[in-house]
Amino acid sequence: MSARRLPHGGSEIDRSRPLKFTFDGRTVEGFGGDTVASALLASGRRIVGRSFKYHRPRGIWGAGVEEPNALLDVERDGRRTPNARATTEPVRDGLVARSVNATPDAEQDRNAFLDRFSRFIPAAFYYKTFMWPDWHLFEPRIRAMAGLGTVDPDWVQGRSADQLNHHCDVLVVGAGPAGLAAAASAAAAGHSVLVVDDQSRPGGSLRHRAGEIDGRPGAQWAAETAAALEKAGLALLSSTTAFGVYDHNLVALNQRHGDGWPDTLWRVRPKRIVLATGAIERPLPFANNDLPGILSADAALQYLKRHAVLAGERIVVATNNDSAYEAASVMAEASAEVTLVDVRPAASADAGKARVLSGRAVVAAHGRNAVEGVTLNDGTRLTADCVLVSGGWTPSVHLYSQAKGKLAWRDDLAAFVPGAEVEGIGTAGALVGEVSLSKVLESGIAALGQFAGKTATPKSTGPEASLNVSAAWPKPKAKGRVWIDYQNDVTAKDVELAARENFISVEHLKRYTTLGMATDQGKTSNLNGLALLAEATGRSIPDVGTTTYRPPFTPVPFTSLVGPKRKSLLAPVRRLPLDTVHRMQGASFREFGGWLRPAYYGGTGSGSAAAIQDEARRARQSVALFDGSTLGKIEVIGPRAAEFVDFIYYNTMSTLKQGRCRYGFMLSENGVVFDDGILVRLDEHRFVVSCSSSHVAAVHARLEEWRQDRFGRDAVYIHNATAQYATLTVSGPNAKVLLEALDLGASLDDASLPHMAITNGRFGGEEVRIARVSFTGDRSYEVSIRADCAEALWARMQQEGRALEAVTIGLEALMILRAEKGYIIIGKDTDGNTMPHDLGVAGPRQKRVTEFVGRRSLFTEEGTRSDRKQLVGLAVAEGEAPLGIGAHGIERTGGAKRSLGYVTSSYFSPTLGRPIALGLIEQGASRHGEVIDIQHLGMLRRATITAPCALDPAGDRLNG
């Protein structure tokens, strides 16, 4: 015989609502209110999974989040959840559940043979055995045989999980008697309260254990108290696990919905946390204590009371404390034949109709695929189809410990409990070792501190529970296989082996044996494991201590943690004001420094290279239009603005005349070039920093830092206006012709607007700023206009450009144009060692007398080395392909090769009709004309070192 559903009873099932699901391909029937676990038990199913390592048959042990054995891959509505616990998964129609680590299923697992070799596979066996020749040869097959649930590789996420932020006065974790008493009291005092519980409804132990509060049955009091809280507008979240307490008492919750909806993540910032997280029942150490049919006594009581499932007909209850007596008594009342075996010499609680054998202990369980009987320490053999176990209670101290609380050992409870109070956190109930309902309720109120109300504490008016636990820890050299960690298949012998091999730190024990490392994180096993380690090493349990408790308390789906931050919401791209216009013009977009920008127009796939070449060639012929809106436009304003830009830039900027521009570098304090760009002086106290597109945020932050730290807020004001303006660039021999056709009302003759000067004009009533600066080496004008007015200006440019055979170019063509001129991109043509004098700009270093960022570093031993890498051009022979970017220039001394530097930019120049390249080469500035070897991906080539500028070195085109 095995478990069965009783014809009557079950406080939480709805017999009028039958439901069907499948487990390992077979249909299982249940009722509304069932968990998958209760329905499987009711159907007589005993084996529900195979163990992690030895493929031992395993049955349901618990009734909540602590469940180590009954892990399932659950599928419904096309959504598969691996490693769901049968004990917390509600039964739903159409649910498909599969046992994990079993082929083809849990009942007839073909790897079950592994268990017969188990004595050859102790802890660390795989590590020790498969080292030679290479662990990776063996790993795939070993991994396939071990492990738990499987991830569905074809899974596609539908709706994103919700994430909520919540603030409240009091967060109560655990809706048992202590938590509900606390919540009611705080609510009565007018505080906002949030109560969470990881079970499907509030009440905790009141849902299945005897007890009366204020004259009402415990379950009724719990339901009414919860209803009153909700009526008062306060939230009570069931099926919600508080899985982590983080810095400054941020609590993270994962709320399960049980209807296919993704779990919800809550971030709660309460003023006070009340932890009433309860305690978890421990197994007892006897041989074969993992056989199906061996359950936590408290879990069996829950299944009987809540789901009307009787765990067996001939039940042995094994205990070392009073709490199992209630289970024994209730099972006997429900027609089972019950024998209670108590390690203590005399019974101290009422076992009802159960037979009690005091002073005796179960030493072994028997049975092949499920328990069939037990042997006691006096040799007595008892037949049983079910063994209920209570080895004492382990308080769920996880959240308290995560909050850096220090645990205290209590011999009288054989458990660790919270020690000194952590600021802002109260603890109550079974968590602090309280057992009697009176004490539990009182502790709930006390845990509120100043948030307690003045209402009367609820009174226990019924029977009071007791514990009187007598520790029954695993002992070294026990006969048979005594299981410590069910989920990770760790036996007492494994723990002893670890101790013998000197893994005597509890943290080492954990990692060596994997004790407590499975998805249940050793909720049922840790204390037994470290007690055995203490015994084996001659120490006390508190001396051995616990491993560190870390979030999450239970596994949390990645979907919860990710929430809506997926794809473009995770990394939003910035779009140009003219994004849609470029799209209509046939632009192919790429992301550059966070901006989605046109890379080129027309041409797709293999045609893209030709399109880019065409744009770069035509740009030099007549006139090119380019959207440069991403260029930084950071305004520096104030009485000390000139002094400020002098300090920020490597180049002297305060001598710049109004209406003029100057190119310059910004350095880091270590002397390395951080950014380059044009500085515009609008008037005496107003500059515009035009920095690299991808660097705007960093430059802005740097300016703010120096402003606030060195100059003062009244001296300088910084305003990042980058997104407010669109900047449209007109470049090429006919740039001036096109600009004149726009009728901007500004004098464009070279005397009024020479290279590196600005002027203002108007377009359609809007003011525009025209800057004559060039990143192509050709005559160029950058026209900046309010971003929302840019579309008309761009259209007009296109229209006027038609007669001139203007070409619209993307960023890729611009990269070629600037490389032809030897103009650098910071971070591409420079690296983390490049100083300004490496780029041929040595003047300010020698001449400047005022202070600037990075100055001192330019004169360090490193900054003055003679073998620094310097910017050069690299030319290859007629007809050869462009050099590879990243290719190294090399030098041979004796037999050894040495890198001289590397290629940073490389293109084919359509205007020059040959490849061009830039590079950083040791002492390159003084080596022009020298031919060096270039090595790339195993190929050796030759290149001639040249000046960086390959086109129009005299700069005639700037005024052409």
Added chain:
Amino acid sequence: MQLFPCPFCGPRDEAEFHYGGEAGNLRPDGREVPAGRWADYLHMRANPKGATREIWVHVTCGEFFAMERDTVTHKVAGSVSLGEAEQQP
């Protein structure tokens, strides 16, 4: 997640802040600064266990400020904007 007090905005989530270095790391000016002193300014940090005074920036509003906190307990004693920090003895 820690809550840091921005002098401008009030308490905000730590993810909104960037670390700006240890407070009191005064910059020596001039190209004649001894190499050792300059290296100290660039690289040497006390990295204390316990009470510390640091510069942080609240990225969302741009405020740079000095914050006193404890690197062990993560308790924050308070914060003050850079301008006000200078006025303190």
